[in-house]
Amino acid sequence: MSRQNQGNCDHQKLISETDTPSLHEDANTDSGDWFADMFADFEPQNTTDGSYRGTMAKIKATELHYQAVFEQKLVEANTNLKRERIRVTIKQTGNSLQLRATLPLKPGDNSVGKQKKQYDLSLGIPANLEGLKTAIEESYELGKLIARHTFQWNEKYLGIKSREKQEIKTIGELLDTFEEKYYQTRQKTITSQNTFANYLSVIKRNFPLTHLATKENIEAIINSVQGNKKNELIAVTSVLIKTFNLGFQLDVKRDHVTPAYREIPDDEKIISAFHMFEKFALSRKNTNISDEIDTWEMWRWVYGMLATFGLRPRELFVEPDINWWMSTQNIDHTWKVNKNTKTGYREVIPFVPEWIELFDLRNSKPLNILERKVEKIASVQNINWMRRDISRWFRKVGIQFQPYDLRHACAIRAHLQGIPIKAAADNLGHTVDEHTKTYQRWFGIENRKKAFGEVISQRSLIELQKNEILALRMENETLRLEVEKLKLLENV
Template sequence: MRTKVLQELEKVNQRLKSAKTKVTIRESNGSLQLRATLPLKPGDKDTNGTGRKQYNISLNIPANLDGLKTAEEESYELGKLIARKTFEWNEKYLGNEANPKELKTIGELLKNFEEEYFKNHKRTTKSEHTFFYYYSRTKRFTNSQDLANSENLINSIQKIDKEWARYNATRAISAFCITFKIEIDLSKYSKMPENNSRKIPTDVEISAGIIKFADYLNNRGNQVNPDVKDSWQLWRWTYGMLAVFGLRPRELFINPDIDWWLSEENADMTWKVHKDCKTGERQALPLQKQWIEEFDLKNPKYLEMLATAISKKDKNKHAEITALTQRVSWWFRKIGLDFKPYDLRHAWAIRAHILGIPIKAAADNLGHSVQVHTQTYQRWFSLDMRKLAINQALSKRNEIELIKEENAKLRMENEMLKLENEMLKLELVYKRS
């Protein structure tokens, strides 16, 4: 049905264009809007100095075939007002903004964001994660004192310089607007940036990175709060676990099975990811088992520190777990690492590929689909990583060729021995005769 509506919408807009009606119709979130360049709405700023601006007008027309007929009629009516220069912003065209006193600030709406959001979304660990993503970015990139209208929200997005930050803010503000039924057109900012850079550490760099935690201890000042003077050890342990298992940081803090990790029954040295985590429960296998010992990851002292850290938090509160994961990132920056916690997860995926581990096994171990594994993680293959993979493949091929050559020599030697043996037998028979 939506395809039919969009096809018919294109035909309607073509008719409006042929009639030289300076109005078009667009579909947004299941409704139809009229788009036209109009005199400034009351209260709007004349940023272009023209006294006019393009607006999307919602008349609460549903995006269906009957709605298209109504929208086309309204477009012709609006077009006549524009042509006669008699258009005025009245209650019909202002809609919810007809009474400015009803508009609330962004800060006021943020207070009710969680309650309103979960009226239409089932509350799960994953949906809480998604909501906090929307909430935190909307709060970070907007001014809580601004009125919650499309102009102020778009201005907030336009002030963001970095492409990925702008893209993430747009996603969050879009969810915010949908929740509170704020009419807004974010299509200009919703395209995912094409390029993004990551620093994927090599195994050598990962091993060197863990030493930086000890360097921090040696270089820090003497005035350290006694209650937190050893806390760096917990974050060093976290670093090692992320490197060994390719975990998401929060998978270390959401109901960790510490007893299992330290148990003698855990012969495969797996980490149990709890069912409340993003992709459910699983047992993650280590890729570099020697790091478990080298990084001292089974030291009970560090696990006691982990238990203490999570006991201070309300484990049902997504924001509190997020605070712990943000602390991990803070420590990465503090000790001078030039990569981020999630880059260790990417490094695990790349290392698994280089080692020839089947994609399905690697994807299952990381707790995501094969599609995510191939599309998201393998795109970060750096030149150095590709050289390593190719050199290892060539080395493996050379080893195979060498084995084949040795086998051929052994077969030849075996045939020669058989021939000598037959000659000796014939010589012995000849002597007897």
């Protein structure tokens, strides 16, 4: 075979290999195939406790995992390109992906003595898994042009088209694909679905959907409000900006917000409020409101569980392990919080064990109602409705404090009981810092009096015991001397 024919064969072979469907078809498969198994074996450490620091720790762990998967996919893509003899590689530069290839000199490039040169082509492709799919497709297209010697510098490869594509979208246009983009880098769990639903709600409530998503427009809305609302908008819009890689950061500062004073109920008030459910039910006995007739006992049970265990309300509704709660093997009367809740799985010990019997928390009737309600949960929205129903029932029966105050009461009670801070914090499912802030913030004068009274009482008891011990020692010494005297007299 002549050298020319050999060259033609090699050229045809390369074109044929470039047209092979394996990797190219992979790049065109549905996005779900790329993301479905990304978090299959990923279990971030449950450091989050609902605080900003805890939430950011979990987000950071998820981002690191995503980046590791992305880097692995990038290596695999380049390996496949090399194996299939595509003369293009994909590289990451900052938040973008570029195609690297040896090409004819770019117009205006006056490199002396060269006809070809290695270039990095920026096509406006983001450095994420979705962008990597696009980069693979573009690598095949460019590889064909190189193999066929038909490459030409056009607007696309000069970067003109990619710059033109960066038109500014409206808030509404971003929201059309927000959920899809959001879950490209996150696990889809009950917790993350609830978080996303909150983000979406905040944006729709506060931003005109027809406004362009510019730095100026977003900052103007944020600076038009104050306090917790401003801080919430900063957090939510930061997620939106990062998700769509909008190319700017917010120059706004969070407001320092001092929480309004709230009086945490003592044990006497908590027990008294428990009985208000039955009083309400009796006062409504002749009504036809079936929901109130059938479910008040379940909501009273919910109240008792929150008071006894210091649970977050949703920790009773997300796949509750009722079998374990009622099991004869559950000798310590612990409640198992499902792994799909805010801070993951934990087994909670009752802060007031005697309330389990007092509030009849192992009664099967309210648990059967709970089980029927939980079976109907089809989305995170249903859980949010149940959570809001607790507050509604508090108001309905006349309770003057909030459901979360029962959780704060457990944190304070643990401190007064002398339970080590780490043990109490773990039981409540938050960090030691958050636990300390909770009981310090809501401790109140009455609880301080109790704490001082108990310490003083303990000190008084210790002092009394010391005096008793000293008196006994003196009495023993006196008796010892008497014995010695008697011995001497006997010897005389």
